[in-house]
Amino acid sequence: MTVTIRPPKSCDKSAWQDLWRQYNAFYGRDGDTALSEAVINCTWARLLDPDEPVIGCFAEQDHDVVGLAHIVFHRNLIQIADTCYLQDLFTVPEARGGGVAQALIHAVGDLCQARGVSDIYWHTHRDNSAARTLYDRLATNTEFIVYRTHA
Numbered sequence: 001m002t003v004t005i006r007p008p009k010s011c012d013k014s015a016w017q018d019l020w021r022q023y024n025a026f027y028g029r030d031g032d033t034a035l036s037e038a039v040i041n042c043t044w045a046r047l048l049d050p051d052e053p054v055i056g057c058f059a060e061q062d063h064d065v066v067g068l069a070h071i072v073f074h075r076n077l078i079q080i081a082d083t084c085y086l087q088d089l090f091t092v093p094e095a096r097g098g099g100v101a102q103a104l105i106h107a108v109g110d111l112c113q114a115r116g117v118s119d120i121y122w123h124t125h126r127d128n129s130a131a132r133t134l135y136d137r138l139a140t141n142t143e144f145i146v147y148r149t150h151a
């Protein structure tokens, strides 16, 4: 089925929220640890704000939103142009294996090119084999590991 990639519109909030909830649940942010309404509303507002470094891409099939990508542009101290962090990528289970995520990653590439950004990176878990099969085809595994703490 054809996949169309487009930016979010204000009327998409409930479709986005449904996918965003499923994506967060995939990462264990569910029930007691689900994102608060304040965070959800703030993220949605940022996705719609053209002055924000945060950008959303929606994948549509047959008029339904079936996938999303969220990216964040940020400074990079070893170059003048910004870098693109692909923070979130999700396809609804019913649409998986049909090239939705691949189309979203290509659309992110186009968006970056249009802004003069050539550097795109993202993280995934080593055990996420579905994602890694796709990523190994489209990008290079840097072998870096991620540390995190709380301030």
Ligand SMILES: CC(C)(COP(=O)(O)OP(=O)(O)OC[C@H]1O[C@@H](n2cnc3c(N)ncnc32)[C@H](O)[C@@H]1OP(=O)(O)O)[C@@H](O)C(=O)NCCC(=O)NCCS
Binding pocket: 023, 026, 067, 089, 090, 091, 092, 095, 096, 097, 098, 099, 100, 101, 102, 103, 123, 124, 125, 128, 129, 130, 131, 133, 134
């Ligand atoms: C990972 C994810 C985004 C892939 O989305 P998708 O739309 O199914 O991906 P695509 O159809 O573009 O996948 C293309 C390739 O990925 C691989 N792939 C996709 N789903 C797969 C699966 N369940 N098992 C193994 N490989 C899979 C295949 O190699 C496929 O290539 P093919 O067309 O040659 O078969 C989707 O499975 C998902 O949302 N998972 C839950 C959230 C998640 O893991 N997000 C990524 C976090 S980094």
